[in-house]
Amino acid sequence: MSILAVEDLSLSFGGLQVLQEVSFSVAPGEIFAIIGPNGAGKTSILNCLGGFYRQDRGRIIFDGQDISTLTPDRRAALGLARTFQNIALFRGMTVLDNIKLGAHHRLRSGLLAAALYWGRAHREEMALRREIEDEVIDFLEIESIRKQPVGALAYGLQKRVELARALAMRPKVLLMDEPVAGMNAEETEDMARFILDIQEEREITIIIIEHDLHMIMDISDRIMVLNFGRRIAEGRPDEVRRHPEVIKAYIGEQKGG
Amino acid sequence: MDIFLQLLVSGIAVGGIYALIALGFVLIYKATSIINFATGEFMMIGAYIFYSAAVLAGWPPVPAFLVVLGGAALLGMVVEFAILRHMLGQPTISIVMVTIGLSSILTGLAEIIWSSDFKSFPPLFPRAPIIIGEVVIRSNLFWGFVVAMAVVVVFALFFKYSKFGVAMRATAGDQLASYSMGIDVRVMFSVAWAFGAVAAALGGLIIGNIGGIQPNLGHIGLKIFPVVILGGLDSIGGAVLGGFIVGVVENFAGGYLDPYVGGGVKDVAPFVILVLILLVRPYGLFGREEIERL
Incomplete structure (x- = not known):
């Protein structure tokens, strides 16, 4: 199979x-x-x-x-996740925000709840954040740069952040x-x-x-x-x-x- | 000193309204990179929708307001779906010409539907002028400013925190990457046009409430070009600051210079800013500086 x-x-x-x-x-x-x-x-x-x-x-x-x-x-x-030959990160955002976008499709809260940032949307966000910290950021050894904007990172690190974002998609x-x-x-x-x-x-x-x-x-x-x-x-x-x-x-x- | 404060405060109030209309432009540009020359006409149509609901149908302000939200969103989505989606990949100049043509079509439609006569709204806010210290502001302008700022703040929070807003920012940043994150980029384009049209329409509602409406109301929309060029085409914060600056500068120019030259400076001042900023800082105060790697 x-x-x-x-x-x-x-x-x-x-x-x-x-x-x-x-x-x-x-x-x-x-x-x-x-x-x-x-x-x-x-x-x-x-x-x-x-x-x-x-x-x-x-x-x-x-x-x-x-x-x-x-x-x-x-x-x-x-x-089906993907990383790109020419790095395709969201340049204005931080490392953490980029990685969170990888998990974007897994967030289920609807438009209204999300718009209000209420209840479930907030809990989901917190759970997601923990998961990303444990399973992606620690794993790829990028703890120290997670608050930095991606544009400022060295090339090799940007590639690693792109991989992290793909992993966050599970x-x-x-x-x-x-x-x-x-x-x-x-x-x-x-x-x-x-x-x-x-x-x-x-x-x-x-x-x-x-x-x-x-x-x-x-x-x-x-x-x-x-x-x-x-x-x-x-x-x-x-x-x-x-x-x-x-x-x-x-x-x-x-x-x- | 009295005059100075008076001009400053009413300039800020007008600028807040410009900021809202400019937001309608920026939302669309940011997500789709399309320069929408029909922003002013979206504004005008928004005002007419309100007029139809509140005056012709006789509905109370709140339901009429909701009709404007729904109608403008629908207008934005239809324009995107029926016209601009098919222009994908075409040269910028073609797309610009399409939006200019669209603005003429919308103006013409408004004349057909509502005639070219001057119309006005029933009073929406208490009539008494607002007095802050020694400064007096017309009530429609004051409340218009308050509503405009509230809408801008709601949009800004939405973009910063909501799942949808984050997805839209991502789409604006990199379409390929967004697609591979599971974001449906076409839906984002559609929503961007809906939001852009809503912001412009609400601006039109406020302007119409201050000065009445006519099919050529959209000409005021041209003033957002100095605003967005100053603030940066793709920056929400820039649109707000640009709105304030243009509002204040045109008010000062009108108040201090008009008496010497017999009027008209107020209308020219924003475009003097436009030319200056293009010479000095073409990407605006907060715009993204495009760097081409050779």
Whole structure:
């Protein structure tokens, strides 16, 4: 049984074929990586999964439900969280407010109660705040910065806040678009550790797109390799590393071979 | 000194009302990045809805007021749903032209429905002028200011604390991220237009109560441009402060300079501010400074 299955996904922009009949399925609790050279269609897959792009053909099954035609907000509410390659935090707000927005769809108080900030809405807010403090802020070691505006934080920390916000959604599947892009070695190591901890402690399935092959090889359970919108290989890290198509895509063909 | 205080206090009162109308502009701009040139006409329609309910239908002020709230919200949502939703992704200039066209359509509709004759409301507030120390304020202006400030405070609290308000601020900040937080951005746009129209309509109700109404009442709406350019297009606090500054400056200009030049300074002063602020601080006092990374 898979938590997320993609069947024959195809996407084109005008005459440009971005994805061609890509299929894969991800098992619950797995760390599944999608790699490939620039322009291979990695981010397009994430955008299809998140609902920002509408595929031309193919289906996306999430947790037993066909979500192919749902809007992004509906998919998020079903438990599909995401972090962005170019950090997409709410810049005017503090770290804590950003993280609380992750839990936004779980607050149930209606418009009127919320407008008046009354009774249930207030209790919900307090419970949420405790949960976020315990399960997200402590977990990601960002206690000291939670009152700071996100715009003032270092790049690596902003990435971590974005991850915190996604965790506050209590997702079933977490989509991460290049979580360590632009990070130094130490920040990369921290992020890799957090990703492994999330998998271990939260039972959250993680799908990662990444350029940093070292980290991906270290932490992924399975890897899919894309090139020019097609799946060229899939398997465990050691299998993928030796796959002739993958070597060809990344290093190029040997001349006179 | 008497004159100074008198001009200052009535300037603040007028400025509070400008602030409310400017809020109607800012709410829409903040959430959707659309510059709504029909804000003044939303204001005018709000005043006419009140006139229809209170005078033509003869309802008491409170139900008539509720009809204005509902009617304005509906107007905002219909405009968003029927017109601006389809303009998504179009160049700014096209969208601006659409809202300018919309303002003409609304003015024309008002002439068709209510004729271009001057209309006025039944008295809503006690007639006696309000006297604070040596300063005398017309009762309609005083109570209009009180109502305007109350509405601004309610909107501000709503934005700061309610789940919905927080979601709207998030939408204003980053639409992609909001979508992936489970926020239905289209609903937020719709609500932003409803709120914007309500704020403008209430402003129109207050202005109409002070000076009567005509289909070209919306021209007063042009004065919100100095207000929002001064305060920052996307800042609620800026709209309030900008409203006060413009109200006070135009009153001083009118009181002190009009006698020397034979009038008209009062109407020009806000736009002198507009030009100055665009030269010195184009993003306003509190507006977001757009930084492009090259």
